[in-house]
Amino acid sequence: MSARKKIGILGGTFDPPHIGHLKLASHFAKLLQLDELLFIPSGEPWQKNSGITPAPIRLQLTEAAGVDLARAFLYLNIATQIGIDHIEIDRAGPSYAIDTVKALRERFGSNASLTWLMGADSLISLPTWNSWEELIKQVNFAVASRPNHDLDSKIPPAVKALLAAHQIQDPSALENSAYGLIYIDSKLSINLSSTELRNRLKSGPQGSLGSEQIPSHALEIITNLGLYQ
Numbered sequence: 001m002s003a004r005k006k007i008g009i010l011g012g013t014f015d016p017p018h019i020g021h022l023k024l025a026s027h028f029a030k031l032l033q034l035d036e037l038l039f040i041p042s043g044e045p046w047q048k049n050s051g052i053t054p055a056p057i058r059l060q061l062t063e064a065a066g067v068d069l070a071r072a073f074l075y076l077n078i079a080t081q082i083g084i085d086h087i088e089i090d091r092a093g094p095s096y097a098i099d100t101v102k103a104l105r106e107r108f109g110s111n112a113s114l115t116w117l118m119g120a121d122s123l124i125s126l127p128t129w130n131s132w133e134e135l136i137k138q139v140n141f142a143v144a145s146r147p148n149h150d151l152d153s154k155i156p157p158a159v160k161a162l163l164a165a166h167q168i169q170d171p172s173a174l175e176n177s178a179y180g181l182i183y184i185d186s187k188l189s190i191n192l193s194s195t196e197l198r199n200r201l202k203s204g205p206q207g208s209l210g211s212e213q214i215p216s217h218a219l220e221i222i223t224n225l226g227l228y229q
Protein backbone atom coordinates (compact mmCIF):
# COMPACT_ATOMS: atom_id res chain seq x y z
CA MET A 1 0.00 0.00 0.00
CA SER A 2 1.25 3.47 -0.88
CA ALA A 3 2.03 5.77 2.07
CA ARG A 4 1.18 8.84 0.07
CA LYS A 5 -2.38 10.04 0.67
CA LYS A 6 -4.38 10.20 -2.57
CA ILE A 7 -6.89 13.03 -2.77
CA GLY A 8 -9.22 13.70 -5.70
CA ILE A 9 -10.70 17.16 -6.17
CA LEU A 10 -13.86 17.72 -8.20
CA GLY A 11 -14.61 21.41 -8.55
CA GLY A 12 -17.76 22.52 -10.28
CA THR A 13 -20.65 24.92 -10.38
CA PHE A 14 -22.98 21.97 -9.71
CA ASP A 15 -26.04 23.89 -10.88
CA PRO A 16 -27.37 21.23 -10.47
CA PRO A 17 -25.09 18.25 -9.75
CA HIS A 18 -25.91 15.38 -12.10
CA ILE A 19 -25.11 11.74 -12.74
CA GLY A 20 -22.27 12.75 -15.07
CA HIS A 21 -20.48 14.27 -12.06
CA LEU A 22 -21.06 11.12 -10.00
CA LYS A 23 -19.86 8.81 -12.78
CA LEU A 24 -16.76 10.93 -13.29
CA ALA A 25 -16.13 10.80 -9.53
CA SER A 26 -16.70 7.01 -9.25
CA HIS A 27 -14.59 6.26 -12.28
CA PHE A 28 -11.55 8.08 -10.96
CA ALA A 29 -12.11 7.07 -7.32
CA LYS A 30 -11.81 3.46 -8.46
CA LEU A 31 -9.11 3.86 -11.09
CA LEU A 32 -6.84 6.02 -8.91
CA GLN A 33 -7.80 4.26 -5.66
CA LEU A 34 -8.43 7.60 -4.02
CA ASP A 35 -8.43 7.80 -0.23
CA GLU A 36 -10.61 10.89 -0.32
CA LEU A 37 -12.68 12.71 -2.90
CA LEU A 38 -13.64 16.34 -2.33
CA PHE A 39 -16.50 17.97 -4.17
CA ILE A 40 -15.88 21.71 -4.20
CA PRO A 41 -18.83 23.83 -5.30
CA SER A 42 -17.62 27.08 -6.79
CA GLY A 43 -18.52 30.16 -4.72
CA GLU A 44 -18.42 32.69 -7.54
CA PRO A 45 -18.02 30.84 -10.87
CA TRP A 46 -16.73 33.94 -12.64
CA GLN A 47 -16.90 32.47 -16.15
CA LYS A 48 -20.57 31.47 -15.96
CA ASN A 49 -23.42 33.81 -16.95
CA SER A 50 -25.35 35.63 -14.30
CA GLY A 51 -28.41 33.77 -13.09
CA ILE A 52 -26.49 31.05 -11.29
CA THR A 53 -28.37 29.48 -8.38
CA PRO A 54 -27.17 30.97 -5.03
CA ALA A 55 -24.12 29.20 -3.62
CA PRO A 56 -25.80 27.93 -0.40
CA ILE A 57 -28.42 26.11 -2.49
CA ARG A 58 -25.81 24.61 -4.84
CA LEU A 59 -23.92 23.49 -1.73
CA GLN A 60 -27.07 21.85 -0.36
CA LEU A 61 -27.64 20.08 -3.72
CA THR A 62 -24.02 18.90 -3.79
CA GLU A 63 -24.27 17.57 -0.24
CA ALA A 64 -27.40 15.66 -1.24
CA ALA A 65 -25.62 14.25 -4.31
CA GLY A 66 -22.79 13.19 -1.98
CA VAL A 67 -25.25 11.10 0.01
CA ASP A 68 -26.28 9.26 -3.17
CA LEU A 69 -22.64 8.76 -4.16
CA ALA A 70 -21.71 7.42 -0.71
CA ARG A 71 -24.48 4.85 -1.07
CA ALA A 72 -23.19 3.87 -4.53
CA PHE A 73 -19.61 3.55 -3.19
CA LEU A 74 -20.84 1.23 -0.45
CA TYR A 75 -22.60 -0.92 -3.03
CA LEU A 76 -19.63 -0.89 -5.42
CA ASN A 77 -17.13 -1.56 -2.65
CA ILE A 78 -15.21 1.65 -3.29
CA ALA A 79 -13.41 2.66 -0.10
CA THR A 80 -12.96 6.36 -0.99
CA GLN A 81 -14.22 8.86 1.62
CA ILE A 82 -16.44 11.55 0.17
CA GLY A 83 -16.28 15.15 1.39
CA ILE A 84 -18.19 18.24 0.34
CA ASP A 85 -15.96 21.22 0.90
CA HIS A 86 -17.18 24.84 1.14
CA ILE A 87 -13.72 26.39 0.88
CA GLU A 88 -14.66 28.33 -2.29
CA ILE A 89 -18.02 29.41 -0.91
CA ASP A 90 -16.39 30.74 2.28
CA ARG A 91 -13.78 32.68 0.30
CA ALA A 92 -14.82 36.11 -0.94
CA GLY A 93 -14.44 37.05 -4.59
CA PRO A 94 -14.19 35.05 -7.81
CA SER A 95 -13.43 31.36 -7.29
CA TYR A 96 -9.99 30.72 -8.69
CA ALA A 97 -8.79 27.11 -8.68
CA ILE A 98 -5.24 28.26 -7.98
CA ASP A 99 -6.28 29.69 -4.58
CA THR A 100 -8.11 26.45 -3.78
CA VAL A 101 -5.26 24.11 -4.68
CA LYS A 102 -2.76 26.19 -2.69
CA ALA A 103 -5.04 25.98 0.36
CA LEU A 104 -5.50 22.21 -0.13
CA ARG A 105 -1.74 21.74 -0.48
CA GLU A 106 -1.31 23.49 2.88
CA ARG A 107 -4.03 21.31 4.40
CA PHE A 108 -2.77 17.94 3.13
CA GLY A 109 0.97 18.62 3.08
CA SER A 110 3.67 18.40 0.43
CA ASN A 111 3.62 14.60 0.17
CA ALA A 112 -0.06 14.08 -0.65
CA SER A 113 -1.00 13.21 -4.22
CA LEU A 114 -3.58 15.84 -5.14
CA THR A 115 -5.45 15.22 -8.39
CA TRP A 116 -7.93 17.67 -9.91
CA LEU A 117 -10.62 15.69 -11.76
CA MET A 118 -12.25 17.29 -14.77
CA GLY A 119 -14.09 16.69 -18.02
CA ALA A 120 -12.53 17.35 -21.43
CA ASP A 121 -14.30 20.75 -21.71
CA SER A 122 -12.39 21.99 -18.66
CA LEU A 123 -9.03 20.92 -20.11
CA ILE A 124 -9.87 22.68 -23.38
CA SER A 125 -10.64 25.94 -21.56
CA LEU A 126 -7.82 25.64 -19.01
CA PRO A 127 -5.77 28.53 -20.51
CA THR A 128 -8.65 30.88 -19.60
CA TRP A 129 -8.32 30.06 -15.88
CA ASN A 130 -6.53 32.46 -13.58
CA SER A 131 -2.77 31.67 -13.28
CA TRP A 132 -3.48 28.40 -15.07
CA GLU A 133 0.16 27.50 -15.62
CA GLU A 134 0.72 27.46 -11.85
CA LEU A 135 -1.88 24.73 -11.25
CA ILE A 136 0.30 21.84 -12.44
CA LYS A 137 2.89 22.84 -9.80
CA GLN A 138 0.31 22.04 -7.11
CA VAL A 139 -1.81 19.17 -8.46
CA ASN A 140 -2.06 16.39 -11.03
CA PHE A 141 -4.95 16.39 -13.50
CA ALA A 142 -7.16 13.44 -14.41
CA VAL A 143 -9.30 14.29 -17.42
CA ALA A 144 -12.32 12.35 -18.67
CA SER A 145 -13.63 12.38 -22.23
CA ARG A 146 -17.01 14.03 -22.72
CA PRO A 147 -19.36 13.99 -25.75
CA ASN A 148 -19.13 17.15 -27.92
CA HIS A 149 -15.73 18.06 -26.44
CA ASP A 150 -13.34 16.17 -28.65
CA LEU A 151 -9.81 16.70 -27.40
CA ASP A 152 -8.11 15.79 -30.68
CA SER A 153 -9.86 18.56 -32.58
CA LYS A 154 -10.44 21.18 -29.87
CA ILE A 155 -7.35 21.24 -27.73
CA PRO A 156 -5.60 24.64 -27.94
CA PRO A 157 -1.82 24.84 -28.64
CA ALA A 158 -1.04 26.00 -25.08
CA VAL A 159 -2.66 22.85 -23.65
CA LYS A 160 -0.85 20.70 -26.24
CA ALA A 161 2.43 22.10 -24.96
CA LEU A 162 1.38 21.40 -21.37
CA LEU A 163 0.52 17.81 -22.30
CA ALA A 164 3.84 17.34 -24.10
CA ALA A 165 5.60 18.09 -20.81
CA HIS A 166 3.26 16.40 -18.31
CA GLN A 167 1.05 13.71 -19.86
CA ILE A 168 1.46 10.13 -18.67
CA GLN A 169 -0.23 7.00 -20.02
CA ASP A 170 -0.30 4.86 -16.88
CA PRO A 171 -2.77 6.18 -14.28
CA SER A 172 -0.96 4.36 -11.47
CA ALA A 173 1.86 6.93 -11.85
CA LEU A 174 -0.39 9.53 -10.18
CA GLU A 175 -0.23 7.83 -6.83
CA ASN A 176 3.54 8.27 -6.75
CA SER A 177 3.45 11.91 -7.62
CA ALA A 178 2.22 14.78 -5.45
CA TYR A 179 1.62 17.00 -8.53
CA GLY A 180 2.77 17.61 -12.09
CA LEU A 181 1.20 14.75 -14.07
CA ILE A 182 -1.76 14.69 -16.47
CA TYR A 183 -3.72 11.56 -17.25
CA ILE A 184 -6.36 11.56 -20.00
CA ASP A 185 -8.96 8.83 -19.85
CA SER A 186 -11.14 8.15 -22.88
CA LYS A 187 -13.48 5.56 -21.41
CA LEU A 188 -16.33 7.82 -20.33
CA SER A 189 -18.99 9.18 -22.65
CA ILE A 190 -21.76 10.61 -20.52
CA ASN A 191 -24.12 12.81 -22.43
CA LEU A 192 -25.39 14.96 -19.54
CA SER A 193 -24.82 18.59 -18.63
CA SER A 194 -26.25 20.94 -16.02
CA THR A 195 -27.25 23.35 -18.79
CA GLU A 196 -29.37 20.75 -20.56
CA LEU A 197 -30.95 19.60 -17.29
CA ARG A 198 -31.80 23.18 -16.24
CA ASN A 199 -33.44 23.70 -19.64
CA ARG A 200 -35.42 20.49 -19.30
CA LEU A 201 -36.57 21.42 -15.79
CA LYS A 202 -37.63 24.84 -17.05
CA SER A 203 -39.57 23.70 -20.06
CA GLY A 204 -40.99 20.33 -19.15
CA PRO A 205 -42.68 18.50 -16.30
CA GLN A 206 -40.23 17.59 -13.53
CA GLY A 207 -41.43 14.00 -13.72
CA SER A 208 -39.54 13.63 -17.03
CA LEU A 209 -36.25 13.61 -15.09
CA GLY A 210 -35.24 10.82 -12.81
CA SER A 211 -32.33 9.37 -10.90
CA GLU A 212 -30.68 8.46 -14.20
CA GLN A 213 -30.00 12.14 -14.73
CA ILE A 214 -29.99 13.76 -11.28
CA PRO A 215 -29.04 12.01 -8.00
CA SER A 216 -32.31 11.26 -6.19
CA HIS A 217 -31.61 13.26 -3.00
CA ALA A 218 -30.68 16.32 -5.09
CA LEU A 219 -33.78 15.87 -7.26
CA GLU A 220 -35.93 15.80 -4.15
CA ILE A 221 -34.58 19.22 -3.09
CA ILE A 222 -35.06 20.59 -6.62
CA THR A 223 -38.69 19.47 -6.53
CA ASN A 224 -39.35 20.69 -2.98
CA LEU A 225 -37.84 24.15 -3.59
CA GLY A 226 -39.24 24.41 -7.13
CA LEU A 227 -35.78 25.19 -8.52
CA TYR A 228 -35.10 25.90 -12.22
CA GLN A 229 -38.80 26.51 -13.03
Ligand SMILES: Nc1ncnc2c1ncn2[C@@H]1O[C@H](COP(=O)(O)OP(=O)(O)OP(=O)(O)O)[C@@H](O)[C@H]1O
Nearest residue numbers: 011012013014020118119122146190192193194195
Ligand atom coordinates in the same frame (compact mmCIF):
# COMPACT_ATOMS: atom_id res chain seq x y z
N1 LIG B 1 -20.99 14.52 -18.59
C1 LIG B 1 -19.78 14.79 -18.14
N2 LIG B 1 -18.71 14.04 -18.52
C2 LIG B 1 -17.45 14.34 -18.08
N3 LIG B 1 -17.17 15.37 -17.25
C3 LIG B 1 -18.18 16.15 -16.85
C4 LIG B 1 -19.54 15.90 -17.26
N4 LIG B 1 -20.33 16.83 -16.69
C5 LIG B 1 -19.52 17.65 -15.99
N5 LIG B 1 -18.24 17.24 -16.07
C6 LIG B 1 -17.07 17.90 -15.44
O1 LIG B 1 -17.39 18.20 -14.09
C7 LIG B 1 -16.79 19.45 -13.70
C8 LIG B 1 -17.86 20.38 -13.14
O2 LIG B 1 -18.81 20.61 -14.15
P1 LIG B 1 -20.01 21.65 -14.04
O3 LIG B 1 -20.49 21.74 -12.63
O4 LIG B 1 -19.67 22.91 -14.73
O5 LIG B 1 -21.15 20.86 -14.87
P2 LIG B 1 -21.57 21.03 -16.39
O6 LIG B 1 -22.53 19.95 -16.70
O7 LIG B 1 -20.35 21.16 -17.25
O8 LIG B 1 -22.33 22.45 -16.29
P3 LIG B 1 -22.83 23.48 -17.39
O9 LIG B 1 -23.66 22.77 -18.39
O10 LIG B 1 -23.60 24.47 -16.58
O11 LIG B 1 -21.57 24.06 -17.99
C9 LIG B 1 -16.13 20.03 -14.96
O12 LIG B 1 -14.75 19.74 -14.92
C10 LIG B 1 -16.79 19.25 -16.10
O13 LIG B 1 -15.92 19.09 -17.20
Ligand SMILES: O=C(O)c1ccc[n+]([C@@H]2O[C@H](COP(=O)([O-])O)[C@@H](O)[C@H]2O)c1
Nearest residue numbers: 011012013042047095096097098129130
Ligand atom coordinates in the same frame (compact mmCIF):
# COMPACT_ATOMS: atom_id res chain seq x y z
O1 LIG C 1 -9.46 29.28 -11.68
C1 LIG C 1 -10.19 29.75 -12.57
O2 LIG C 1 -10.01 30.87 -13.06
C2 LIG C 1 -11.34 28.89 -13.06
C3 LIG C 1 -12.04 29.23 -14.22
C4 LIG C 1 -13.09 28.41 -14.63
C5 LIG C 1 -13.40 27.27 -13.89
N1 LIG C 1 -12.68 26.99 -12.79
C6 LIG C 1 -13.04 25.82 -11.97
O3 LIG C 1 -13.26 24.69 -12.74
C7 LIG C 1 -14.27 23.88 -12.16
C8 LIG C 1 -15.34 23.61 -13.21
O4 LIG C 1 -15.84 24.86 -13.61
P1 LIG C 1 -17.21 25.01 -14.37
O5 LIG C 1 -17.25 26.49 -14.69
O6 LIG C 1 -17.12 24.13 -15.58
O7 LIG C 1 -18.29 24.60 -13.41
C9 LIG C 1 -14.80 24.68 -10.96
O8 LIG C 1 -14.14 24.21 -9.81
C10 LIG C 1 -14.35 26.08 -11.26
O9 LIG C 1 -14.12 26.86 -10.08
C11 LIG C 1 -11.67 27.75 -12.36
